[in-house]
Structure formats: C-alpha cells, structure tokens
Amino acid sequence: MPCHHYDLPTSRREFLRRAGCGFGAVALAALMREPVLAAEAATSNPALSALTRRVGAAKSVIFCFMEGGPSHLDTFDRKPLLNQLAGQKLPASFKEPVLSMGESGAPLLESKRTWKQYGESGLWISDWFENVAAHADDLAVINSCVSDGINHAGGVCQMNTGSIFGGRPSLGAWVNYGLGSVNQNLPGFVVIKDSEAGVINGVRNWGSGFMPAVYQGVEFNSEGVPIKYLDAPKGVSAERQRDKLDLLADLNRDYDATRTDNTELEARIRAYELAYAMQAEAPHAVDLSKETDATKALYGMDQPETAVYGRNCLLARRLVENGVRFVQLYSGAGSKWDSHAKLEENHSKLCRAVDKPIAGLLTDLKARGLLDETLVIWGGEFGRTPMSEQGGGRDHNPNGFTMWMAGGGVKGGQTIGATDDLGLYAVKDRLHVHDLHSTILYLLGVDHTKLVYRHQGRPERVDQNDGHAYTKITG
C-alpha cells in the first residue's frame, strides 16, 4: 500500500531551502547532518564561512582504542637503556612523576620483548605486534604523546573529548559536526566494544557534550541487532510497524500543514522515516555473511583469540564503506589494558587479540583502495611507566606515550617525536592530546582553528584553543 502521499523533498538541498530561516532551522540542518563546511550552513553561521576542506584528505576514521593504557615501552618505543638499568631505581636525573598508585621508589622494569626493525623504514616494533609490523611502512608512530589524565577517568575522557572533565563533545562528534554525513541511514559515529563490560565514564565518552545529540556516537553490538531498539518490539511484524508509522506520518502531516514555518515538525517526520530506513540499512551494513572465509581469516576471525576484535575490525571496514565517518573500536573495555601487575600476562593476551585483526584491517583497506581515505589510529589513554609496580607491572604514564596513525594521507614509515632514554617523559616534538585532535582534523582536511561551535557565548574548539596540528605528519 502506498504510504508516502506527501512530497518528500527530493534533495537535502531542497529540504534545507524549504526549511529556510525561522524556527527549527538549526535542528533540521542538524538532523540532516549537513556539514558545517557546506555553503548552506555557512549562511546561518557566519563564523564558519571561511571553512573549506583541503582536497584529497581522509574521509573517515577508525580509532582502535586500547582502554586502560597499553605499554609503549613494550610495543612501539624501544628503550635499550631500560633493560640496562632494570632493577635499579629511577636515576636522580629524572624528575619523579606523580604516580596514580603512588608506589614510589619502585625499581625499573625491563622489557622482555624481542625487537626487530621492519620494512624499508626500519621502524622498531616488538614481537607483540609482529603482524602490524608488516605494515611498518604505512605507520606514523608518534612516540611523544602527552595527556593530562593521570587516572583512567580523566585520561579516557581527555583522549575522547579533549578535557579530563565531562561535558565536552567527543572527537567523533566534532568530526561529524564538521564533515556531515554521507549516509543518512546510518549514524555518523559508531562505537563497538570487545565485550559487554562498560567503558570507563560510560556513554559520555562518545557523547555530543554541548552540541546537539545528533552528533553523538551510537553504540553498535557486534553481534545480533546492531543498534538498541532497532528492531520493532517483540511480536510486532514489519507490516504492523509500517502501518503504525504510516498512520503517524498521516497524523503529523495534517498537524504540520498549517505550521510549515516550524521545520522541527518536518524534522520529526523525517526522523521516523530515517529510523525506518536505518532498520533496513543497519543490519545490512553489519551483515558479514557475504564476506569470504579468506577475508574473515585475514582478520583472525577463524581463531578464538582474535575472533572478537577481528569481527569488530571487519565491521569497521564495512561501516566506513557505508559512509560512517568515525568508528571507534574499544579493546579491553573496562580498563583491561591496565596492568599494574603481571604486565607480561596481561599484554600477551591483549596484544594477541588485536595484532592480527588490526593488521588485517590495514591489509584489507589497502587492497580495496580505502586506506588513503581512511585514517586508522591506534592507542590508549596513556602509556606506562618504566618503573615497575607490584614486581611485574607498570603504573600509568601520561607524560610520554605512543600512538600511531596509518592511512588517510599520513606518511608511513616515520617516527614522530621521542621520549627520554627511559621512555618516561616526551622530550622531542611533544604532542599533547589537543595537538593529536588538531592533527586528526587536519588529516580530515579541516583547519581545527576554524571549526567553531558557539556555546554560551563562547566560540568553542575541539582543542580548547590550545592545539597545533602536526602538519608534517603528511610528509
């Protein structure tokens, strides 16, 4: 039975034109997830008129977030001196940092890893990431990351939102605010966790802070129904659901007919239609049944240790292919990478769980020609100390740690910045979280100083007016 008696605008442009000025125009534009970079939006926000995107920049981001703080000293930041001084106290020449757990005076802990140089670039990478290492020439390894968050709550919050306190929009929200959406039938920002455990700070890590809720991240389940409430209530058939939505649209259309100036009303009609479209599209986007066994094996889905994260990495590729701007894949949800004791055991297991899947993701993206337009990021909220804790563990280290980026225009095979000889403090080309966020926006073709959201009279930026894009990352 035909249900769309009313004219849906045939294009977003027309829709926005019709929305015009007046009540609700902002809500409508937000719903349509028009990029603020576009001319349409610029007219309603003069501050943004100068915004233009660089050509040839990354279109989407996949952020592999190792929650809890992976050790840079045992993965991507090799420190021979650490093993020489292992068992001794931190030399007096190093400033004693404030430690989260306060075990002061603990001896330095050696790294038990075997390190090799990989690729033409000869990047040093430990055996915990031997699969990712095969992509050494695609990686820009940033050894000089710095954060303000000494504990998990602050660290995870800052890596996601720029601030160690809640209330600000997350990076994924900024990206969607700036770039808009390619596919209206899917959320622009998707979060997938590797277990049912809650990420520290909960949903506000992917919240939209003071921005409209349309920019917030939506959690996808890696199995079954991808989005909460995507399915009609139990026992409600598709036909019945469609009838309900048709009746709703009909009633709304009559109500709205004499209130055309209030575009929020039209936005609500659209929202229900988009929700319906999402019911069809989202399961398709995450349906892996069409993927070959070879592809699945590439991501490690055929082995129990790597199956979960492998599946999530493959989902990320599919989501990016389907126009999702920002995908965040949590590994170790609930601070599992946090290894105050028994780092060997903890990291062996977790590195194994993500190494092959992430390597598979890079291989697959490259093979499909997607790596140039997809920025892949690896890292956690901070790194770990060269000093030991409880014998075989390491404490939090926000003063110097490693993240890497690949694809999205990044020049591979390079090392950026450096920590001191023990890996405790970043000493060269320090990149604060604000700089990292600015750099990520730069790679997406956006000048972060121009991407402004006005809130309570203040022009707000992703970097809290503090960051510098490390433009040399593109080589």
Added chain:
Amino acid sequence: MISLPSMKSASLLLAGLFAAAGVSSAQDDPQRAAEKFFENEVRPILVNRCSDCHGEKKRKGSLRVDDINYLLTGGDSGPALVPGNPEKSIMIGAIHYDDPDFQMPPKEKLPDKEIAILEKWVKLGAPWPQNDANRIRIDQYGFTEKDHKFWSFQPVGHPAPPEVKSAWARNDIDRFVAKKHAELGLTPAPEADRCELVRRLYFTLHGLPPTQAQADAFVKSTDPQAYEKLVDELLASPHYGERWAQHWLDLTRYAESDGYNQDAYRPAAWTYRDYVIKSLNEDKPYDQFVREQLAGDELDPKNPQVLVATSYLRNPIYEYNQRDARGQYEVILTDMTDNAGEVFLGLSVGCARCHDHKFDPILQKDYYRLRAFFAPVRWRDDLKLATDEERAKFAVEQEKWETTTAEIRTQIDAIVGPMIAQNIKKAYEKFTVDIRAMVDKPPAERTPDEWRYSYFCERQMQYERERFEPLKSIKKPEDKTRYQALIEELKKFDDIKPKPLVDAFVVSDATSKGPPNVLKTRKGEMDVAPGFLTILEAQEPKIVPLSNSTGRRSVLAAWITRPDNPLSTRVITNRVWQYLLGRGLVSTPNDFGRLGEEPSNPELLDYLTRRFIEGGWSLKKLQREILLSATFRQTAHCAPSEAAAKVDPANKYFWRFNPCRLDAEEARDAMLMASGEMDFAEGGPSTDANGTRRSIYTMKKRNSQNELLRSLDAPTGFASAAERQSTTTPTQALLLVNGDWALARAQKLASRVSSVEEAWQTTLGRLPTEKERQMASSFLAKRGGTGEPQVEAPVDSANAAFFKENTSHERLVVRAPEKEGDEFTVEAIVSLDSIDTNAAVRTIASRWNNGKDNVEAFGWSIGVTGEKSRFKPRNLIIQLVGEDENRNIAYEPIASDLRLELGVTYHIAVSVSCSEQTVSFLVQPLDKPGELPRTAVVSHRVRAGLSQGASSLVIGGVSKRAPAHQWDGRISAVRILRGQVADEVLSTDPTNWTAPALIAWNASAAADSQFAWAGPENANGAGSSDSRKQAMTDLCHVLLNTNEFFYLQ
C-alpha cells in the same frame, strides 16, 4: 587619567632631530613630521610585525599594540614602553633579544633597521597621532569607554511605559512590545483560543498537561476572570515548584552522582532538590534564595532549612580514586566560581581564569577576586539536617542504645575493627607525605589550606569504613559465625535505636581565616583578596570574619542581591521571561557579555527588572504580570506575515508565541499522565526514571542518565544549562517507537480507553476531527481484523513435563504469592533436547524480560548456553540484572562451566546470594547411577534488586515469548527456596521436596491455577490475544509519538 605623551612636545624634539640630520627644513610643521614619521615608519612595523599576536583578536600576554594607551598600560609583563626612555621600555629590550626568555617577535628577530626605528620612536616620546580614528581612552584598569558604556553594566533604568494607541495592549508589558512592533511593522498574533491557553499554562507552570476536567473547567467557564483565576490557581499549586525547580536545577548543574569514573551516588543530594521546590512554592524572595545558597551556613547555620541551601556548593564533580588533592580542589574551586558567575551574574567569568577576558571587561584579577569568596569553602559530610531539638532528642536515644549495646559492639569491633583499620591505613598511604601530614594534624591547628586538602584523603579513609564487607573479609569460619550471631544479637535492640537524622550535603568555611588565593602571572605572584568585578565596583569590600567562617560568601551574596546590581537583577528577570515565553529578551541568558546578544527590548527588560525589585523580588508576582499580558496570550499557531518573515523570523520581538517542543521531563510526565500511571509522591529520595514517578523526583546520575530523558535533551549536569536544546534524531525515534518504556505506557493507555475519541482526548486533550476519526477507524479495522498469524502445533498434553516451541506448552508462567528477593535457591529436574544454534540461552527458570539496562529488567535467569555463546555451548549459567554497589544497573552473566549433555536428565541446584556476592551451582546426572554431583561457586558484583523488575516468574522461558530462549525438552519439577539451603535439604527426588518453598511445581502433580501454560498465541507485545486491543495499543502508541503530543503550537 593617564597623561599621554603629546604629539606637540614630541614633534618639537623630532623637528630638532630631523634638522640635525639634515632633513629638509621645508618641512616646517614638526607635528606633521612626527605624524609622518609614525605613519610611514612606525605603524607599518607595529602592524606587520606585532599586531597579529597583539591586536584586537589575539592579545597574547594581554597586550595590544593598536593604540598608544594599550602600550602604556601594557600586558602581563607591565607597561610595554616608557615614553622617552628606550632602556626602561621592555618592548625595546624584547626586540633587541636581550633576555633569552623574552624575545619578540618570537620566531625571528626584526631587521636592525626596524629595531632602530622603534627605538627612535620611543626615545621621541612615542608620539601617536591625536586624531587617530582608532583613538581609545582607557582607564587605570585598562577599560575603555566602550567597556564602561556596555549595556549590561549600566544602572537599570526607569523607563515609562510608552503611550501606544493599540487596543491590543492589556498591560504595560504589551505597551513596550507594541512600540517595537510599530517600529518594525510587525503585527501581534491573535489571542490563542482557550484550548491552546489551558495547555500552555499547565505545561509552563506545572510541566504537566491539564486533565480533561481541568481543561473543561477553563474552556467552558463563563467567568470573565477565568484566565486570571487559573493563573493564580496554578501558581499556588505545589506542582508549580516541581516544574520551576527543574529550571533552577539545570542552571546549578544539579545531579545525584559524583560524575567521575566511579560516579558514586550522592544519597543526600535530593535534600537540595526539595529545598529548591519548597522555596519556589513559598515564593521565597529571590534575594533571600540566593543568599541562602551562597551563604546559608554563615547566615543561619542552626536552621536546617537554610543550611541545606549550601548544597548548591556541593554540585561540582568529585572523583574518589584521585590522589592529587590539590589538583582536585582546584577543579572544584574553579567550578564553583564559574558556575556562580554564570548563574547569578550571567557572565562567562571562566574565560578570565587564565587571561584577561578577551571580549568582556573582566580582568584575570577579577576572576581571582571572585574565586577568593569560595576559596575557604570546605565540603562537609559530618553534619545533619536537624533542629537543636531533634538533635538533642536523638543524642539521648542514641546514647541509650549505645550504652545498652556497648558490650556487643565491642565484641563486633574486636573481629572487624583491625581489618577496617588496615584498609583505612592503606587508603591513607596512597597519598603523598605532605597530604598525610595534614591529616595527622589536630583539627585545631590546621590551616585553611590543610583543611581543604586533607578532606580528600579523609574522605577516602572514611569510604573504606563504608565499603567494608565483613562477610567477605572475615576469613576464619568460626569468626564469621560469631560475627553473624553478634549482628543478630545487636538487631534485637533495633527497637530502641533512634531513626538516623537526615544527612546534610553542605559546606562551611574551614576557619575564620581565608587561605592564600594566589594569582601567578609573568609579573610574579599575588595574593588576591575577595572583590567584585572591577568595572562595577573597584573597591575591595569590607569583610568581617565570623566566629567560624570568613564571612566572605555573605558579602558576595549581599552584593549580588543589591537592588542596584545591574547584572544579577536583569539576569533573573530575563530568565523568568525566557522560561515563560520560550526565548529571553536577552537570548543568551547565561551570557550578558559582548559575545551574548543585546536585549531585543531593553526598555522592557529594565521595566520588568524594576517591577521585580519593587515587588520584593517575588518571582510569582513577576510571572503573574507576564502571564496576564496580551503578549503571552498570543497564539503560537500563526504563520509569519511577510513582514515578520523578513524582519524578525526568529521572533525576537514576540509577534506570536514561540512554538516549542516539550522538554524531556515534560514529555515523560505527559506520557505518564496519558497512561494514568503518574506517581505524584512528593519529595524524598529519588527513584529510577524507568518507573512512573514524576521526572523531577527521578534519579539523575551523570554517567548513566535515563535514556529517554537523555535522548530528549535533559542536561547531563556537568555545566550550567540555561536553555534546553530540542534535537531530533533517528535513534530518538527508534527509542520512542520501539523502546520498552514508551510501549508500556501505550499498553496501559490502551487498557484504559474504550474508544478512538477517548484515546484522542487523553493524549492530545481534544476530540479527533472527522478525518482523523476515519483514519483511526480504518487503522483499527485493518489491524484488529487480521491479527497476528496463529500457529497451530501438536500438543503433547499427556506429558506436563514437556516444553516445546509452537505448542501450547512453551512456557509456564507462575503467579508467586511472594518474591524470592536477593537470596534464594532454585532446584530443578531437567533434560534438554537441543541448544540454540546462536548464542541464546535455553531457560530453565527466570524472572526476567531479557533487558539489561532499566529497572523493569531487574531479574535473573538460569539456563544453558547455545552454540555461539562466548561461554561455550551447554554451559549452565545464570544471568543477573540488578544494582551494583554504586547503584548503577549491572547486567552480569555468571557461568558455572558445568556442562549439560543433551538427552540426559539432571538434578540441578543454583543458589544465589547478593550479600555474599556468590552463586553456587550443582549439577548431577540422574541417568548414571553413582555419578557424583559437580559443583562450582562463582562470585559476582550485583548487590540488590533481583526481584524488583517487572517480570513474572517463568519456568522454561523468559517473561516475553522468545523461542530461542525457551527450554526445549523436559522440566519435570522446579522449586524455589528462600536463602541458601543446606545440602541435605536438596534432593534428586522431587517427592522428597517437603521443606517450605516459595513455589514448588511438579509435572506429575495435578494442575494448579498458580501455574499457567503459555504458547505462541499469547506472544505479542501486549501480552493479550485480543487483536482489537492490540490494534488500540498501536493507535495509542502512535498518538504518543505525534508532533501534536510533543509540541506546544
């Protein structure tokens, strides 16, 4: 006024200089020569080399170079130059790169020629053209005339209502509005009809829709004063305070959890919410309301009704797992200062924390002056909200109880005391030595700083006491038994134990002396005394310390509530207008500075502000005056005229009523009103928002907000929220159309309406039109006629132990007289034919709806895992949904790792304990004689709530039909016992199940009405086989989703 180097004196000097240098003497006007030198040589350097960083936009180091006055006043490092004296001019030193730490421009030294020009210019006395178009006069604080003249700093005027000829105006407000309309060529919208008005008034003043009786009473009234009477009636109702408190709680970022990682529940925070509701209902004068919140502890510390108001200063976030005491205090102090600036003064003072405000005349020093009022604040967790009388009574009774139970408690202490002390010691040792030293100091000797910082350590120590779990910590079994016996013994005296006094969640100052309040700049450190915004009041106030408080906050409160304070008075007046008309006269209610908008009708704002103060700061009087205006009574349902669309599309000048969506709380409450389930219980501790209580009384946790309220833009409680957003998203639509909560309301609503007319009346407050009636009827006919397809399947009714999909024996729904609580044992005899090919769990018994994240889902389910389960197939597991120790909702699957073979009959027993936080499993095959039971004990973190969900007990499935989760095979007996039972009570033979059980079912026994079989025909959402009723549920669900339901227009 600073004396400026005059161009005249400089030009004389210059003339001589040029003469000496042999410059043409034809240039006989030395003033013009100086001007020319400046324009040709000096200004280009300043513009090209300096002004990018030191100009109007960026003001690095708070310095600008685009006017001589800025240079003379200087920036963070002091005056940039001393006219005539290059050696003493730091600007000249900087361009010479004299000091390696202070070199300008930082990237590259200027060419020598340019350095020489600037040096010469300073030597000449730094002449600057007097008729410079950019001439800016600034005073000793660096403020320009423009700053001083900024609108919001001007005294509130006495505008007289303009004479207007319009017959439209009902009161003076309308005369101001009409004048603007006349100026702009706008025409006011017609008055709204009574249906629109009654809905608007109820929502605006109570946050609720009118009931049909309430609406009828007004709509059908013939009383000419009906409108005025309704306004008065609504303002006098207790629901008024419940609605308007929401606005204030938004502003003060109220929430009931710490907001950081742990996000611990704040059990006493609700006392502040009730204080706000009560104050507004009483129409407490606003000045008093402000004074109590800022300084109730100084004004009337013994009065619990006043002390509770300082809970306002407890709203900042807090992290328990944080050892950086100084850093944490700094965060809290900053938050208190920023919020007070926004809420009371309407200024974003936070911008001035690190530098002078870039847009508003707020000095960095002003920020520190304001901060100084809050710097002595000490958070208090040791006080009670009680009168002296209540306190005395409590003390007497408490002492009696303590004396009577002293012996028992001493014995308890002997067992657990050392363990608690050990935990406390560990918490203490996590802090740095200096903080520990503060804790060690006797209270009398502590400095204010030491009070502030030791708090964090002491609170963590106290927390160890609260979270100590004796049954987990006591290791020796004999100690445990003894401990439990002693606790039982102690309970016997509960009847003489007094009810505890209400905990206070408040503040006081640490001592009567304030701590240092240090502002660090490049110039050095400065201890800043309390003071107000310099531009309004440069003098430092006199503050007389009280016996146990600095007295600072009462002085701040007194300044904020001065009738001549131009900011605070206008700010609150504007807020009232905004909450009534949907848009402020100043549309940026938390920003009355330059980045905010200027008032659209400044005379009206000043007029109302005057009226408000003259009316004794009464919010209700101000509201009444606005509500009675013709401006408020305009319809919202009115298309913009051509003029309006062109001149004022945003409706800044109020040519109609602003259409608006119901906010989160209004929408939720309206659904509860429609379904007839609204729980109006007033005040007291909050309850979960998945229940049916009024939204203002629902639990507001920062990290786990209720998803419906969050999706409809309820603020998170991290920062002041002056306005609600109104976002529309597909995920919001999914939640409303597919989510359990909205659906449950629709079901309830459908059960109480008998016709289409009634459905319309109840949801939208009106009857359907003929067209709507027809649409609804054909919808009902179509849906009600066909219904869901029925499944016919064979039923092996001969065997009641048989559970099979698509038969009438799918699940057995149990009507249990009593709930099993959080400590219970389930015993069953089962055999399984198949497991799910995916990850679903075949259920033996449950009280669960398969949900994981709301209170309705609280429950448990015992079953066997499917093929793709992450616990591997055929694992006996229990899933629990309840509260964890922070009162967050916890879902936890707990696997026994005991596996069941298909086709084998087992005796299983599962014993759940939330106090011990363990589950014990037992599995024994009955087909293999001699085989011993296998057991497992697994710990979990759910603390309570397992029986509090909405689900019934079900054998062989969960509460809603879900074939994948149903048992497939036999369940021949099930019983549920209270608590954990001794091994000898368990039995593999159900005929021996004689101990008193909560429920006991045996397939071979006669049918019992307590147990009802359910098959697929009972499977749909409404839990009803009546397809007509189902269709009505759908219709109601649709109505609850309509734009008309969500909008006031």
